[in-house]
Amino acid sequence: xxxxxxxxxxxxxxxxxxxxxxxxxxxxWKVFLRTGIFVLVAxxxxxxxxxAWFVSNNRVTGSTGTIQAVGSEFDLAAAGTSENKGxxxxxxxxxxxxxxxxxEVDYASTDGEHTSITWAIxxxxxxxxxxxxxxxxxSSGSLTFYIISHKDGKLSVTLNLTLTGYSGTENAQKPxxxxxxxxxxxQLLEGHILLFAGYDAKTNSxxxxxxxxxxxxxxxxxxxxxxxxxxxxxxxxxxxSAENAAKDTAYPVTLYWIWPxxxxxxxxxxxxxxxxxxxxxxxxxxxxxxxYEKMCRTGSNRYFLVTDPNEFSTVVTADRLRQMRxxxxxxxxxxxxxxxxxxxxxxxxxxxFLKLKLDAQ
Amino acid sequence: MNRPTxxxxxxxxENNTKSLSQxxxxxxxxxxxxxxxxxxxxxxxxxxxxxxxxxMTQINMPYALRIGAGNxxxxxxxxxxxxxxxxxxxxKDVVFCVYSEESKVYHLELAHTTNIxxxxxxxxxxxxxxxxxxxxxxxxxxxxxLAGKYLNQDKVSKYATKAYHQMTYGSYxxxxxxxxxxxxxxxxxxxxxxxxxxxxxxxNYYILHISWDETVQNNKETDMVYLMAG
Numbered sequence: 001x002x003x004x005x006x007x008x009x010x011x012x013x014x015x016x017x018x019x020x021x022x023x024x025x026x027x028x029w030k031v032f033l034r035t036g037i038f039v040l041v042a043x044x045x046x047x048x049x050x051x052a053w054f055v056s057n058n059r060v061t062g063s064t065g066t067i068q069a070v071g072s073e074f075d076l077a078a079a080g081t082s083e084n085k086g087x088x089x090x091x092x093x094x095x096x097x098x099x100x101x102x103x104e105v106d107y108a109s110t111d112g113e114h115t116s117i118t119w120a121i122x123x124x125x126x127x128x129x130x131x132x133x134x135x136x137x138x139s140s141g142s143l144t145f146y147i148i149s150h151k152d153g154k155l156s157v158t159l160n161l162t163l164t165g166y167s168g169t170e171n172a173q174k175p176x177x178x179x180x181x182x183x184x185x186x187q188l189l190e191g192h193i194l195l196f197a198g199y200d201a202k203t204n205s206x207x208x209x210x211x212x213x214x215x216x217x218x219x220x221x222x223x224x225x226x227x228x229x230x231x232x233x234x235x236x237x238x239x240x241s242a243e244n245a246a247k248d249t250a251y252p253v254t255l256y257w258i259w260p261x262x263x264x265x266x267x268x269x270x271x272x273x274x275x276x277x278x279x280x281x282x283x284x285x286x287x288x289x290x291x292y293e294k295m296c297r298t299g300s301n302r303y304f305l306v307t308d309p310n311e312f313s314t315v316v317t318a319d320r321l322r323q324m325r326x327x328x329x330x331x332x333x334x335x336x337x338x339x340x341x342x343x344x345x346x347x348x349x350x351x352x353f354l355k356l357k358l359d360a361q
Numbered sequence: 362m363n364r365p366t367x368x369x370x371x372x373x374x375e376n377n378t379k380s381l382s383q384x385x386x387x388x389x390x391x392x393x394x395x396x397x398x399x400x401x402x403x404x405x406x407x408x409x410x411x412x413x414x415x416x417m418t419q420i421n422m423p424y425a426l427r428i429g430a431g432n433x434x435x436x437x438x439x440x441x442x443x444x445x446x447x448x449x450x451x452x453k454d455v456v457f458c459v460y461s462e463e464s465k466v467y468h469l470e471l472a473h474t475t476n477i478x479x480x481x482x483x484x485x486x487x488x489x490x491x492x493x494x495x496x497x498x499x500x501x502x503x504x505x506x507l508a509g510k511y512l513n514q515d516k517v518s519k520y521a522t523k524a525y526h527q528m529t530y531g532s533y534x535x536x537x538x539x540x541x542x543x544x545x546x547x548x549x550x551x552x553x554x555x556x557x558x559x560x561x562x563x564x565n566y567y568i569l570h571i572s573w574d575e576t577v578q579n580n581k582e583t584d585m586v587y588l589m590a591g
Contacts, residue, residue, distance in 0.1 A: 028384075039395055046399060072410040088417040097414075110412040119416035127418040134419030136463075145414060165420070275466060275550060331528040341423075348422035357415040 074157055076360055077109035077146040077250060078120035084108065086129040089118045091166075091353060093175050096120075102250050107146060119145070119358070127257075127356075132170075135354070137192075137344045138261035140278065142199070144254045145358060149245040156241040160359040161210055161255070165189045165351040178353060184300075185350045188343050191302025192259055193354065194280070197230055197238075199256040204271060205282035206256060210238060213302070215288040221253065257356075263340035264333060266295075266303070267324040292321040304339035305346050312339060424463035426590050431456050431497035432488065433560040438497060441586055444479075444571065447579050452572040454503075456486060456496035459590045460562040464553045469507065469567070470589040471545040475520055475538075476582045479571050481545070483507040486566040488558075494568060503568055509547040542585065551590075 009017065078084075082096035089096075097108030097117035108120040121130055126141025128134055149155050165186055166178040181189070190211070198207030198219060208217045214232060222228025227243035228251060240253060260266065264274045269282050281287035295301070296318050298309035306312045316336045324333055430438035436457075444453055459467065473481060485504040486494070492502035513524040521541035530536055553563040569588070 043395065043398060072412075074410075074412070076412045076414050078414065086416055086418070088419065091417050092415050094413070094415050110414070115411060116413045116415070119414040121416070125416075127416060129416065129418040132419055134421040136421040137423045143416075170419075275468070329528055331525070344423045345425075347420065351420040353417055354420050355415055355417045357413060359411065359413045361411045 072112065073149070073151050073155060074360070075110045075148045075150070076117075076358065077107035077148050079105065079122060079144065079146070080108060080120040081106050082108045082118075082120065084120035084122070086118065086121050086127075087132055088129055088353065090173055091175055091178060092118055092355070094118050102148065102248060105250070107148070107250060109146075109148060119143070119356070135193075135259060136348070137259050138277070140256070140258035142254055142256050143356070144252050146250040146252050147240060147360070148250045149242070149247060151245065152247045153245060154241070154243055155245040156239060157360050159238040159240060159253075161195055161238065162357050162359070163189055163193055163195075164355045164357070165347075166353040166355065167350060168352050170352070172353070181351055185346065187300055187302045188305070188347055189351060189354070192344060192347060194258050194260070196256045196258070196280075197254075200282075203279065203282055204276070205279040205286075206258065207286055208232070209280075209286070209288070210255070212236060213288060213291055213294050222251070226251075263303075263337040264324065264328075266291075267321055267333075268328060269325060273324075273328045292318040295321060303343065304336075305343040306339065307342075315339070424461050424465070426459065426461045426465055426467055428588055428590055429458045429460055431458070432499045432566075433458055433460050433562055433564060434497055439588075441571075445579065446573050446577045451574065452570060454494050454496070455569045455571065456494065456499075456501050456566060457569060457588060458564050458566045459551070459553070460560070460564040461553060462562060464555055464563045466550045466552045467590045468550055469509070469547045470587075470591075471509075471569075472542045472585075472587040472589070474540055474542050474584045474586075476540070477573070477584045478577045479573050479584065481586075482570040482572070483509070484568045484570060486568045488566065501566060501568065507547060507551075507567065508549070509545055512544045512546060514543055542587075 077097065077100070081099050085096065094116045095114055095118065097120065098111050098114050100107050100109050108117065110117050121127075122144065124142045124144070126139065127143070128139070147155075147157055165181040167181055168178040172178055180186070194206075195210040196206040196208055197210060199205075200207065208219050208230075210232065216232050216234050218229055218231040220229050222242065226245065228241070230238070230240050230253060232238050242251065245251070258278060258280075260280065261277055262274065265277055265280050268274060269279060271277070271279060295303045296313070296316055298306055298313055304312065304316060316339060320332055320336065323329065428436050430436055439455060439457055441455060459469065469483065471481060471483065473479075483506075485507055486501045487504055488499060489502035490500050492500040494501040494503060513522045514520075515522050518538075520538045521543045523541070525544060526536065526541060529542060551565060553565055556563070558564050
């Protein structure tokens with residue numbers, strides 16, 4: 001009989017061997033845990049580095065040259081050249097765009113190396129930042145940007161527009177000289193300096209409000225061939241889409257901004273009550289359903305300066321705001337407008353600079 | 362030969378071999394998953410295209426529309442109290458101005474009660490050394506009548522109608538006729554000048570001409586008078 005020569009173990013030796021194996025497995029588990037933690041930390045570090053690289057505007061270079069996101073479906077651009085600078089561009093964390101020409105028109109554009117650029121100034125913008133003139137209640141203007149498609153066919157771009165207020169001295173030179181304003185001031189800024197995607201010069205009124213307090217809307221921008229639309233969905237996403245975009249074509253999108261001088265612009269439908277100043281919500285479809293209720297909040301109010309909530313809530317009510325729309329009463333209106341004017345005064349006292357940023361993805 | 366022990370040892374070795382290959386498999390799987398994640402995340406980030414544009418401007422203080430006394434003096438100096446009606450002159454002129462740091466348009470409004478029986482008329486005015494009206498150290502020239510109308514004056518009694526009672530007093534009913542204010546407003550909007558004057562402001566000057574007849578006595582009656590621009 002062939003038997004393999006086996007190690008013959010006594011029961012005690014057998015038990016010891018089992019114990020040794022158990023200890024071995026425990027040691028291996030500890031080693032696995034230690035190694036796993038390092039792997040996890042390295043993974044997190046790489047993820048953070050990727051995100052940091054992606055959101056920064058620094059040029060990324062590889063060993064053989066520059067890395068470009070050659071697969072990007074679109075770029076953003078403004079008409080003109082990178083020479084159209086604003087006097088406060090030094091306060092921005094962005095660089096001038098790349099000068100390009102499409103169909104004999106000059107643009108300052110984003111690209112793979114310049115993903116975050118300054119918005120080239122045009123006359124229509126009226127943001128008065130070619131000099132240190134600035135804006136104040138009653139100011140308004142329009143800003144046009146272009147979506148340059150890099151492909152043929154369907155293209156959809158999600159847009160995000162943010163206004164940010166900063167305090168600082170008049171002589172601020174760089175971003176570090178600025179401080180973001182407090183939340184309550186920031187909210188007043190968002191309720192007083194407004195953005196729209198439509199304006200009717202005949203009626204001097206606005207449509208398609210871009211705001212957290214706005215409702216959903218959809219507007220057609222292009223011809224039937226392209227079927228280009230700009231819309232706001234219920235979640236607040238602003239989406240530009242083209243069914244049949246053409247490669248290397250710049251599609252314009254115009255935004256209208258206004259700092260309403262008086263409260264009645266938010267309320268009435270007839271310019272006789274605004275002294276020929278613009279009307280924000282001329283028709284009922286333009287007026288968000290619950291806007292007047294939101295305007296009466298005693299906390300986190302974007303439209304009125306509420307220093308005494310009890311007094312405010314007896315003067316400004318949703319019913320009274322709505323009443324101005326149907327049956328304007330100058331005495332009631334006068335009492336309510338004080339809170340709006342005080343908010344404007346507060347903005348003038350606390351906000352020195354205003355940044356408008358357009359993100360697209 | 363101890364067969365049970367041998368069998369046990371064989372099983373142990375077999376188990377060791379199996380668990381070793383299982384551990385190897387798990388180790389290899391973990392490395393593959395980690396490598397896939399390390400490659401996928403930066404690629405996804407690269408593919409997730411984001412572009413942005415931004416601009417910065419300055420915020421200015423709002424340009425308030427203000428009412429001042431005389432030549433852009435504080436409104437507290439606009440004195441309407443203690444008008445002596447016993448003299449031969451049956452009128453008093455008070456000069457006020459509407460001014461701002463910016464050229465604006467506005468309506469001028471006057472509201473007053475009617476206890477005393479004064480008549481109020483507003484004229485446009487201008488600073489002039491040859492002017493006949495002296496107020497707070499300056500001479501003013503009376504210009505044309507400022508066109509406007511009362512919104513709630515009864516044509517017969519000349520007191521206020523009830524048209525704006527609810528707006529003024531709400532549901533309170535015990536209001537005398539002379540305590541019901543008369544509301545007056547310009548027919549059309551006024552415009553501040555397109556250039557500043559010596560004060561450094563854009564200014565329009567006005568004269569509030571207060572007149573009365575013999576029926577008005579020094580009987581310590583009081584009226585409320587409001588001037589508004591907006």
